[in-house]
Amino acid sequence: MTRRAAFWAGLAVILAVSGGTLLGVLWNRTGTPDAVLELEERELILLPAERENSGRAMAFVIEGERQWFSASPPWLDRAKLAALGFDTSVDAEADDAEQHYRAQPRRQVFVALELGGDAFRKYLAEWEERLRKEAAGTEGTPPTPERLAEIEREDADRDREALRARHPDRSKVAILRAVARIRWDRPEVTGIGKLPQSARIDGWIGELHPATLTVPPRLHAMLEALPLEESGPVLFNAERVALLGRPSRYRVRVAFGRSLEPWIESIEPLRNRGQQP
Amino acid sequence: MGASSAPRNRSEAQRRADRVRAFREELAAARADGALDLSPDQDAALAGYHERVLGELSRAFDVDVSEQQKKVSLGMQVAALVGGFALAASVILLFFRVWGLIPTAAQVALLVAAPVAMLGATDWSARRGGLRFSTMVLAAVTFAAFVLTLQGLGQVFAITPTAALFLALALFALVLAYGYELELPLVAGLACLSIWLATLAARWGGGWWMDVTGSFENFLFSGAVVFALSFLRQPRFPEFPVAFRLVGLGQAFLALLVLSYAGETSRLPLDGDSAEGLYQVVSLLAAAAMIALAIARRWPETVYLSSGALIVYLVAKYFDWWWDVMPRWLFFLLLGLFALALLALFRRLRARLAGLR
Numbered sequence: 001m002t003r004r005a006a007f008w009a010g011l012a013v014i015l016a017v018s019g020g021t022l023l024g025v026l027w028n029r030t031g032t033p034d035a036v037l038e039l040e041e042r043e044l045i046l047l048p049a050e051r052e053n054s055g056r057a058m059a060f061v062i063e064g065e066r067q068w069f070s071a072s073p074p075w076l077d078r079a080k081l082a083a084l085g086f087d088t089s090v091d092a093e094a095d096d097a098e099q100h101y102r103a104q105p106r107r108q109v110f111v112a113l114e115l116g117g118d119a120f121r122k123y124l125a126e127w128e129e130r131l132r133k134e135a136a137g138t139e140g141t142p143p144t145p146e147r148l149a150e151i152e153r154e155d156a157d158r159d160r161e162a163l164r165a166r167h168p169d170r171s172k173v174a175i176l177r178a179v180a181r182i183r184w185d186r187p188e189v190t191g192i193g194k195l196p197q198s199a200r201i202d203g204w205i206g207e208l209h210p211a212t213l214t215v216p217p218r219l220h221a222m223l224e225a226l227p228l229e230e231s232g233p234v235l236f237n238a239e240r241v242a243l244l245g246r247p248s249r250y251r252v253r254v255a256f257g258r259s260l261e262p263w264i265e266s267i268e269p270l271r272n273r274g275q276q277p
Numbered sequence: 278m279g280a281s282s283a284p285r286n287r288s289e290a291q292r293r294a295d296r297v298r299a300f301r302e303e304l305a306a307a308r309a310d311g312a313l314d315l316s317p318d319q320d321a322a323l324a325g326y327h328e329r330v331l332g333e334l335s336r337a338f339d340v341d342v343s344e345q346q347k348k349v350s351l352g353m354q355v356a357a358l359v360g361g362f363a364l365a366a367s368v369i370l371l372f373f374r375v376w377g378l379i380p381t382a383a384q385v386a387l388l389v390a391a392p393v394a395m396l397g398a399t400d401w402s403a404r405r406g407g408l409r410f411s412t413m414v415l416a417a418v419t420f421a422a423f424v425l426t427l428q429g430l431g432q433v434f435a436i437t438p439t440a441a442l443f444l445a446l447a448l449f450a451l452v453l454a455y456g457y458e459l460e461l462p463l464v465a466g467l468a469c470l471s472i473w474l475a476t477l478a479a480r481w482g483g484g485w486w487m488d489v490t491g492s493f494e495n496f497l498f499s500g501a502v503v504f505a506l507s508f509l510r511q512p513r514f515p516e517f518p519v520a521f522r523l524v525g526l527g528q529a530f531l532a533l534l535v536l537s538y539a540g541e542t543s544r545l546p547l548d549g550d551s552a553e554g555l556y557q558v559v560s561l562l563a564a565a566a567m568i569a570l571a572i573a574r575r576w577p578e579t580v581y582l583s584s585g586a587l588i589v590y591l592v593a594k595y596f597d598w599w600w601d602v603m604p605r606w607l608f609f610l611l612l613g614l615f616a617l618a619l620l621a622l623f624r625r626l627r628a629r630l631a632g633l634r
Contacts, residue, residue: 006456007400010419011393013452017445018389018426025434052370054377055432085483099548102541105484105491177437179485210435216381261435 028257035170035256037115040270041248043151046223047212056215056223058252058264060208062113063152069206073153076180076203084109084203085158086182092199101184101201107158110260111178111205112167114154124150156180156205160260174256179207210262213254219267226250226269287409287458288516290338297327298342339409357410361417361461368418369425381433388429395419403457416453416462423449440476440486443469455514463517467503467524474499482544492542493532500529522579526567530586533560534593560590572629580626588619 044058063069082088085107090100157163160175167173186199215223226249253265284290304323307313315323331342341347368391376384399415402408427442450466453459475495476486482495489495504525507518536543537560540552547555564587571579595615599608 003400003403003456006452007396009452009456010396010449013445013449014389014392014396014423014426017449018430021427021430021436022385025430025436028434053373054375055373056377096548099541103544105479105482106488107483108485179488209437213435214433217377217379217384218381220377259437261437263435 024259025261028259028261029255029263031258033170033255033257034164034260035174036265037171037174037254037256039115039151039252039254041250043115044213044252044254046215046226046250055217056220057212058215059212060113060151062208069153069204072202072204075155076205078201080156081180081182081201081203083158084156084180086180086203088182088201092184092201097199097201098184101182104182106179106181109156109158109178109180109205110160110163110175111153111208112155112157112163113151113174113176113208114167115172115174116150117152117154153205174254174262175260176256176262177209177260178205180205213262213264215264215267219264222250222267222269284334284338286513287338287340288514290334291340294331294334294340294342297330298344301327353410354413357413357417358461361414364414364418365421368422372425372429376429376433384433385430388426388433392419392422392426395422399453399457412457413459413461416457416459420446420450420453420462420465438487440473440480443473443476447473454517458514460516460520463520464524467520471496471499471503471524471528474502492544493535493539494544496528496532497536500525500527500532504529519576519578522576523582526579526582526586530560530564530582533563534586534589536560537590557590557594561587564590568626572626584623584626591615 043061045061047057047059049056063071078088086104087100090097094100154173155163155166156178157166163175167175181204183202183204184199185202187197248270250270251268253268254262255265256262284293304313308315334340335342341350372387372391376387379387395415396419399412399419402412402415424446427445430436431438447466447469450462450469454461454463454466472489475489475498478495478498479489479491480486482492484491502525503521507521507525509518511517533556537553537556539549540547540554540556541549543549543552543556545552545555564583567583568580568587571577571583592612595612599611603611
């Protein structure tokens with residue numbers, strides 16, 4: 001390859017790859033979005049500004065966690081794992097079960113995230129009851145709740161169209177790519193006289209993509225006007241009144257495009273600097 | 278310099294310069310021993326011819342024409358390497374320092390323009406001649422700018438990453454390597470190509486492409502493919518197959534080491550212990566076979582790499598098997614004797630390598 005050819009070939013690679021990427025962005029953002037959700041600070045937290053990075057980003061908060069979920073959703077049972085492509089044919093107690101399940105690689109799947117689903121409403125009702133009892137003096141101060149936000153993993157599938165068909169409300173349910181894995185586990189026996197526990201198979205879904213969204217520079221000024229808070233919002237009731245912690249400072253309109261790549265359309269301040277919560 | 282003896286690239290030019298230098302040294306030694314006597318005219322004609330050849334080679338290909346120059350070049354190579362990494366880091370950090378202050382359209386324009394501008398600078402430096410190390414630094418920054426383009430666009434638009442990203446990076450680095458005859462982009466290109474090949478293997482195994490480290494067998498595959506590519510004939514780039522062999526075998530040896538300790542990550546239909554045992558045997562055999570092949574094919578660098586891998590495998594297994602059961606003094610005594618045995622083995626290997634040069 002001559003130097004002249006190298007220059008033109010290099011230029012062609014840069015322009016082809018960048019152009020293809022930008023065409024993909026255009027396709028994602030034109031037409032009807034797959035979903036448009038209005039999220040508040042408790043579901044989309046603003047990440048701290050960094051000295052070496054003038055960009056600002058927000059991160060999804062789902063079931064109170066960001067990316068690595070500690071708990072498996074209750075619907076992720078053996079049948080669902082099989083539907084996601086895992087081989088669940090070997091009995092958990094079989095001799096080769098551990099090898100069989102540990103050898104199965106992680107898979108990329110689509111996960112439905114629901115805003116204000118049934119599970120959250122039930123959880124919220126339990127907390128309101130505990131706080132009422134605390135106020136009446138019939139129960140001590142409850143521990144800090146683990147869950148901050150009302151967005152949760154509702155379902156998963158390998159086929160995004162099938163998943164959307166099961167969850168057609170595009171203003172409440174967003175679909176994102178995520179990673180699923182199957183786990184085999186035999187809980188350790190602790191204590192004398194305890195019987196060995198049976199082995200179990202369960203699954204895990206996490207590593208949502210994307211986990212963070214870049215805030216467009218045109219919206220930075222709005223973020224600067226937000227009141228400074230040391231802690232995030234904690235728990236709200238259905239009327240958006242803070243049960244614990246403070247209310248959200250902003251509401252964000254997030255569109256999920258045709259390639260399921262989301263972007264921030266607008267940010268609406270709910271309080272400005274100087275205003276009390 | 279006659280047209281028939283004109284080198285086509287820097288490697289050939291450097292070899293020619295080395296031959297001229299060796300010839301002059303040997304000629305001086307032969308004359309000092311009285312084995313040869315040239316007339317002053319012959320002597321002046323030969324000296325003039327060699328000066329002319331070395332001058333042309335130096336101007337056209339920036340070759341080293343003396344031992345001192347070679348030593349300085351080595352220092353310059355290290356400086357270029359450090360400079361390339363530092364400038365590349367600077368470009369990336371500068372972008373993230375300012376990107377929040379400019380509109381999205383300007384971010385995109387900057388991300389696309391940066392590698393184009395750096396490619397232009399690399400091309401200018403290469404054409405100007407005599408700026409070999411500057412070209413190397415600029416090529417490193419060009420590659421980093423292209424990495425930034427892909428990473429930055431992905432971050433601005435929350436684009437789902439794909440394995441093709443590594444193929445694009447490999448293609449770009451290989452264009453820089455072959456176009457401007459540079460080893461550093463070649464190594465970067467082969468590393469990206471290896472990652473892309475490993476993602477292919479991960480997907481064939483039914484997994485997620487990004488889960489390449491889930492099983493190091495993915496890197497056995499990519500290493501084998503890159504090593505196999507070293508057999509492609511590259512007459513214009515005689516030094517490049519060395520990088521293919523080192524990158525390919527390096528990752529394959531590392532993968533074998535990991536698999537011989539983490540058998541449970543293997544995709545073979547074996548339990549973890551059996552897979553580890555199998556890979557322990559395979560790793561020793563593979564390293565020994567590669568030493569034999571490298572001696573037969575006259576690849577000194579592959580002999581060194583494979584010998585290093587063989588020593589690591591043997592010492593690791595020796596430690597695993599005997600550390601707990603042997604008194605410490607005996608452990609180290611046997612390790613010392615083992616090292617002496619290796620020395621004897623490598624002395625013989627060295628004698629055979631002398632024939633390779």
